[in-house]
Amino acid sequence: MRARCKSPLPDFISLNVKIMFKQAVIAFFIIIIMGVASGSSNEKIVFLGDSLTAYADWNELFPSDNIINRGISGNTTQDIYNRLGAVIKDAPKKIFIMVGINDIIRGKSVDDLTLTYNKILKVLINRLPNADIYVISVLPVNFSGDLYNLYVNTTVIAANERIKQSVKKHTKKDKVKFLDIYGTFTKSGTSGLIPMYTYDGIHLTHQGYLNWKQQIRPYVN
Secondary structure, three states: OOOOOOOHHHHHHHHHHHHHHHHHHHHHHHHHHHHHHHOOOOOOEEEEEOHHHHOOOHHHHOOOOOEEEEEOOOOOHHHHHHOHHHHHHHOOOEEEEEOOHHHHHOOOOHHHHHHHHHHHHHHHHHHOOOOEEEEEOOOOOOOOOHHHHHHHHHHHHHHHHHHHHHHHHOOOOOOEEEEOOHHHHEOOOOOOEOHHHEOOOOOEOHHHHHHHHHHHHHHHO
């Protein structure tokens, strides 16, 4: 009886399958390791606010693909409240919100501003219960008129104090924090915005954004 010759093809295929399997396993673990090192892609961070937020390149300040800039020029607290649906759809892990200067400039009272801010926080807390919410103080201005500067900045200080107290009253205190960075944007003994931090009295220069970054860095990373 003649012995049957084994074809080399099955062994060849088997060897290639093993090599491909090993490569796939290695690639899988590399992806896992890189994902752990860089953070989960689902952990989105939203910056929410007016032009001060909109004009910042947050992805450059905090290198990450997870940052979403939800700033819109001219927005007031009511405008922010009206578009919270987009933020909820983002399902972020962290939210940084600064808004209020446009309310003050347009003559809105501190009471009304605070009332709308409370509505914003209630919606975010209820609809995004696992998100960390960071409420950033309204920044000072530095316009040409001394009396107008005094009026706006005095109102900003009062608004910040009321917003701070509102944050403290919310039940999920561990999830909502007030970050008071106002003082880092003013000169000692004055309430005006430091000149090198602004190019028009209200909007920030690159140095201004670097200062903002420095103040909130521990909470972003």
